[in-house]
Amino acid sequence: MSVAAPPGLLIAAPRSGSGKTTLTLGLMRAARQRGRRVLGAKCGPDYIDPAFHAAATGRPGLNLDSWAMEPALRHALVAGVAEAADLILCEGLMGLFDGVPAEPGRSGSSADIAAAFGWPVILILDVSGQSQSAAATALGCATLDPRLTIAGVVLNRIGSVRHQMLAAQAIERVGLPVLGALRRAPEITLPERHLGLVQAGETADLDLTLDRLAGFIETQIDVDQLLDLAVPSRVEGREPVPARKPPGQRIAVARDAAFSFLYPHLLQGWRAAGAELSFFSPLADEAPPPDCDFCWLPGGYPELYAGKIAAAPRFLEGTRRFAESRPVHGECGGYMVLGRGLIDASGAHHEMLGLLGLSTSFEKRRLTLGYREAELLADTALGPRGAKLRGHEFHYATIADKGDDAPFAILNDAYGSTPSLAGSVRAQVSGSFFHIIA
Incomplete structure (x- = not known):
């Protein structure tokens, strides 16, 4: 039996370092500024990104892992936020299809999570060093896995108006809408440490940085159009499932x-x-x-x-x-x-x-x-x-x-x-x- 669950989108890329976190945090804060009760989710094992999601949205987020978590647990976690949120923005890990050898749907990939909940994918492409060739990457992502829907593409690290035009026109010719383009912006990068980003609690002026990220996204993407692409999460009705029995009272x-x-x-x-x-x-x-x-x-x-x-x-x-x-x-x-x-x-x-x-x-x-x-x-x-x-x-x-x-x-x-x-x-x-x- 299906239960009501918030609509969702998954932000993904063909590889790490393409700009997923920048886009995700900017969208989360922009959605919150619109009065949306947005909840952040992260594919796979990650402690650091969810803390930034919580800072951007104002509410604790989720980790969703198709390898480590049984489907019942994943569905229970998403069903459990139905009353607390009206939008889920999920950040992928690594490349969209990257995972480990496993049975179908249990590889740990972002694609598995998008498919499990029926979330459309927003694909962010780092197009530095290429233009029309980016269309081949976008088309490959759109056709490799028939379970997925690529709802739109965001270009990242655009160098000029002409660069944006060439890449966008090529991608739209293969049938994928381009939702916006982000210029190179080293002034809004987040500090990193050996396990990833410096923790949210240690990042100076984090609220100001998140507001700047939202403003940066707003100037180059139609945020309302993008958020409207979210569809209701496909969740089976299940009782709460503990990840692990408590080790003590x-x-x-x-x-x-x-x-x-x-x-x-x-x-x-x-x-x-x-x-x-x-x-x-x-x-x-x-x-x-x-x-x-x-x-x-x-x-x-x-x-x-x-x-x-x-x-x-x-x-x-x-x-x-x-x-x-x-x-x-x-x-x-x-x-x-x-x-x-x-x-x-x-x-x-x-x-x-x-x-x-x-x-x-x-x-x-x-x-x-x-x-x-x-x-x-x-x-x-x-x-x-x-x-x-x-x-x-x-x-x-x-x-x-x-x-x-x-x-x-x-x-x-x-x-x-x-x-x-x-x-x-x-x-x-x-x-x-x-x-x-x-």
Whole structure:
């Protein structure tokens, strides 16, 4: 049975770096300025873009992942915003069709999400270095996957009026409307860091930047025409589906600039299942609240604040006391802080919690990323031995010394590579670089 859900559009591109985020944020803020209750969504595993979406729209957004999330969860997440929003703008990841080998509809691609909800695609094309040839790319995107509808094209990084005319005329000749063209505008770029954009909370004058983005978009695109292309989301009527059972009744969650990577749908699901969340800031030298029965240290950027964390006695001692009687889990950056030490980019060593035996290094960097399925190797608050979780890894840190703790999970990637042991477990403390999605 179908249920009413807001109309939606998906903003996509043939490749990364084409301008999806610029267009998406500008449209979100422009829609909000029109009084629309717009909700932002992001395809795939990403913590940073959704925070910018929330700043642009004024409401928390969604992650939608066709590989890690079962269809029931994805549909429940979109159905759950029916009363809070009247428009969904979803930002794609990488190129429109980029994903992993999987059964149809479960590749993790933006195309899968657009097809699942029936959202038309707005294709943004970086046409720098070409003109009429851009029509071949647009036509290929329009015909490769019969599940999709390309509702229109936005040209990006236009160099001149003649450049715009040549590209636009060629694209319109193959039957695709051109909705506007964005000139090169280095003055409105957002600052970046090694995992993507600098976090929304750290971006100076973010509201002003978002207003400038909206103004920039308004001058070169008919925003009302574009937003009118949204169609009602195709959602099957389903009961709320938790992404993961809460690991406790009262959950202490570290949250500040060093610990900020936790998917909103996990928190929402825990609350919907009756769990209570208590947030604390290690950077403010706060310890997990003593009335909680589980502590979660999410990922983030602890390597940027290692000295401050190492000099936070209430956080360190309070977390150690907490772990004596109750479970603690760390994801990625949180896993690094649970270890004995963290080596920062300059080579300086900082003492961490010492609840696990590993030491990690940001001086010796290596990019590790990709989808993972984790099979738990011990009974933990996250599930019994043998339970399987889906998520991903995305980090530059390396392990300098793994210590002698038992492994947390067996990891399989999406390509059939040899499974690997990952993470650490000691008594009630566990952690790994693996981020849980569902």
